[in-house]
Amino acid sequence: MRLSPFAPIDAAFAPAPDPARTAWLRGQTFAHRGAHDYIQGGSRIENSSAAFAEAIRRGLGIECDVQRSRDGRAMVFHDWELDRLTGESGPVAARDAAALGRIALKGSGEGIPTLDALLDQVAGRVPLLIEIKSRREVRPIPLCLAVRRALEGYRGEHAVMSFDPRVVRWFALHSPDTLRGLVMTEEHDRGARGAARRHSALWLSRAQFLAYDVRDLPSRFAAAQRRRGLPLLTWTVRSPELAERAAAEADSPIAEGTGLAG
Numbered sequence: 001m002r003l004s005p006f007a008p009i010d011a012a013f014a015p016a017p018d019p020a021r022t023a024w025l026r027g028q029t030f031a032h033r034g035a036h037d038y039i040q041g042g043s044r045i046e047n048s049s050a051a052f053a054e055a056i057r058r059g060l061g062i063e064c065d066v067q068r069s070r071d072g073r074a075m076v077f078h079d080w081e082l083d084r085l086t087g088e089s090g091p092v093a094a095r096d097a098a099a100l101g102r103i104a105l106k107g108s109g110e111g112i113p114t115l116d117a118l119l120d121q122v123a124g125r126v127p128l129l130i131e132i133k134s135r136r137e138v139r140p141i142p143l144c145l146a147v148r149r150a151l152e153g154y155r156g157e158h159a160v161m162s163f164d165p166r167v168v169r170w171f172a173l174h175s176p177d178t179l180r181g182l183v184m185t186e187e188h189d190r191g192a193r194g195a196a197r198r199h200s201a202l203w204l205s206r207a208q209f210l211a212y213d214v215r216d217l218p219s220r221f222a223a224a225q226r227r228r229g230l231p232l233l234t235w236t237v238r239s240p241e242l243a244e245r246a247a248a249e250a251d252s253p254i255a256e257g258t259g260l261a262g
Helices: 007-013 019-025 049-057 097-101 115-122 141-151 165-174 191-205 220-227 240-249
Strands: 030-032 061-068 074-076 128-132 158-162 179-184 209-213 232-237 252-255
Touching: 007 191, 007 220, 019 179, 030 049, 030 232, 049 061, 049 115, 061 115, 061 141, 074 115, 074 141, 115 128, 115 141, 128 141, 141 165, 158 165, 158 209, 165 179, 165 191, 179 191, 191 220, 209 220, 220 232, 232 240, 240 252
Parallel strands: 030 061, 030 252, 061 128, 128 158, 158 179, 179 209, 209 232, 232 252
Antiparallel strands: 061 074
């Protein structure tokens, strides 16, 4: 097998982590935004306490998303706007944590949880992946700080991850004991330039694992990082067929719907 010309730089700027630290990332199914079923007519909406409780009951790891409230708290919510998942509208960042906690998620009487509340609920019983949402035009440091504050003293297995290499690098520099991963997709970014951008993002981020778009597997880039010791997770596994692909090409799936049953 021909060695990539990027391989020495990959190893220098994003060295493989200690396998003992990342062992829990392998061979584990993570419920994408919790074990939710609202789209199928159920009552457990994504990123809700009920969805997390169901994942815990089934022994599944949990993947969740966090946004920042106006008063600097890490809130468990995927979207930048409230409109899709609640009866309210407008940006999450315009409301304080207490106000967000009173906004009911669709199909339930639950409010939007804080990351602190999720950590209390999980209490180390299952592993946790925390995806930190980011936009190019938004400074990510305040949300990184909010997540780090919430995680202080938490002893359960957990890791942070983001599409934004700035976020991952911030944890490398300011919270090095926190496992950190880079979320990646090759959609609309293939070819030599796309490959160069992926390596550049890896070097900037200093990621210790990857969470890769299952639609892009198999991937030469992802496979090369996996071979040299970075755990490879894959999202979003939504069917038994994608579950088979994930099992063949990655270490752990981030799944939902029938992908969890596959």
